[in-house]
Amino acid sequence: MQPAQRFAAIEASGGIVLLIGAIIALIWVNSPWDHSYYSLWETELALDLHLFKIEQHLGHAVNDGLMVLFFFVVGLEIKRELVSGELSSPRRAILPVAAALGGMLGPALIYTAFNAGRETSHGWGIPMATDIAFAVGVLTLLGKRVPTPLKVFLLALAVADDLGGIIVIAVFYTESLSLEAIGWALLVLLIILVINRGGVRAIGPYVFLGVLFWAAMLKSGIHATIAGVILAMLTPSRPYYSSADYDATMERLQAEYALARADGDHDRMQEALAQMEDLVSGMESPLDRLEHRLAPWTAYLIVPIFSLANAGVAVSGEMLRTAFSSPVTLGVAFGLVFGKPIGIFLTSWICVRLGLAQLPANTNFRQVLGAGMIGGVGFTVALFIAGLSFDNPAHLDEAKIGILAASIMAGLLGSAYLLLLPAPKSADEGLETARSAAASRT
Structure with missing residues (x-):
């Protein structure tokens, strides 16, 4: 299985667990035990690293701590796509990158139109993000109704979208900066680079320095999750040994193992096996x-833990009436449901018409529009940016309602639209059609 397919498979099944976490959060908050939900995530935690002392609520620890690993994995996938995937060359990258930019700009403009001049205008970044897990999960459920190249296109688009979201968080959702903490972060980063260049392969030093780097970033005012992306970008994408080195060394180790076995030297055999494993x-x-x-x-x-900690919204008739007349809810919902597909479709159409890019194999613009509609499923990063945007709990709940409602609507509308389209031709059918057309011309 190709790396992109493995990643998509994990994200697709992970979307189910993510959905379960959101459902549990909603049920919990709207149950007689709602106070236990809030008290759990408001539990005080403290971490003393001598250089830095961190005190946070459990909910903040999830967003600032555990989510660093999420963004680290996202950073690894971004680097993979930049090195050897759909974003590895300008010709291949231009369509998904342009579509991602359009899919970010459209929702941001719609949200701004609803909230211009208001105190909530800072939330324009909320509807910009596509949730990879849910989007790929929806396409996976559609099976063969969606051609594989279209799935790869949406995956590359979502990865580029994540990169854009990370840049937005770093640039526009950064608090006041601490130059001292930034200095510590740069020092730790320099040490990581030095030991990496020095050939240190043991994981322990990198974990320790990574924690120090995260703590410094947390204190710097730059959101701590950016630390995960930076560390991912520093992760080597090439193996330590070349194929030629592997062949020559393995042949030598096999010979050593054979000699040790013939001599009955168990220690030498184990040493050779350990070197083979390395x-x-x-x-x-x-x-x-x-x-x-x-x-x-x-x-x-x-x-799923992040979903459980952030998706809880106390729902009532009055709250829903307020939310669905709120410019925050309307801006988020319209941005995701309409801004995403319009932005993705228009930028894709312009790139293809100008000859800058080609559509994925066995796809057409109607299917690109369907992928854009699925791209309106925003959840994880959208909730994350919502938490950064609003201190007012009412505005935050309105944003969450918009995210949840829009994600459900985008998923259903996108799925129904793609199911109603004619089934895509397979590669063999396409080749046969081309041959028949050529034969008829002759």
Whole structure:
């Protein structure tokens, strides 16, 4: 299975667990035990690293701590796409990147139109993000009704969208800066670069320095989750050994093992086997190894915990009436449901018409519009930015209602639209049609 397919498979199934977390949060908050929900996430935690002392509520610890691992995995996938995936060359990257930009600009403009001049105008970044887990999950449920190239296009678009969301968080949702903490962060980053260049492969030093870097970023005023993305970008994407080194070294180790076995030297046999194991692991890049190990943890544990901690909204008739007349709710909902597909479709159409890019194989503009509608499913990063945008609990709840309602609507409308489209032709059918057309011309 290709890396993109493995990642999509994890994200698709992880979306189910994410949805379960959101449902539990909504039921919990609207039950007689709602006070226990709020008291749980308001539990005080403290972390003393000597250089830094951090005191936070449990809910903030989830958003500022656990989500660093989520953004670290997102950063690994972004780097993979930049190095060897759909974003690795300008020709391949221009369509999903342009579509992602259009899909971010459209919702931001719609939200701003609803909230211009209001104290809530700062929330324009909320409807910009596409949730990879839910979006890929919806396309997976549609099965063969959606051609594989269209799924890869949406995945690359969502990855580029995540990169854009990270930039927005870093630039526009940064608090007042602490130059001292930034200095500590840069020092730790320099140490990481030095030991990396020095060939240090043990994971322990990197984990320790990574925690220090996160703590410094947390104190700097730059949102701590950016630390995860920066560390991911520093993760080597090439294996430690080349194929030639592997072949020569493995041949030598096999010969040593055979000699030790013939001599009955158990210690030499174990030493040769240990070196073989190290050699095999060195043929997998650190980026691949970390992504394989961490992606299931983030998809099945960290993101559902985030959903449980952030999706809880106390729903009542009065609250819903207020929310659906609120410019925050309307801006978020209209931005996701309409801004996303319009922005994605228009930028894709312009790029193709200008000859800057080509549509994915076996797809057409109607299917791109459907993918854009699915792109309106925003959840994880949208909730994350909502928490950064508003201190007022009422505005935050209105944003959450808009995110939840719009995500459900975008998923249903996008699914229904794609199901109503004619089934895509397979590659063999397309080739046969082309041959028939050529034969008829002759």
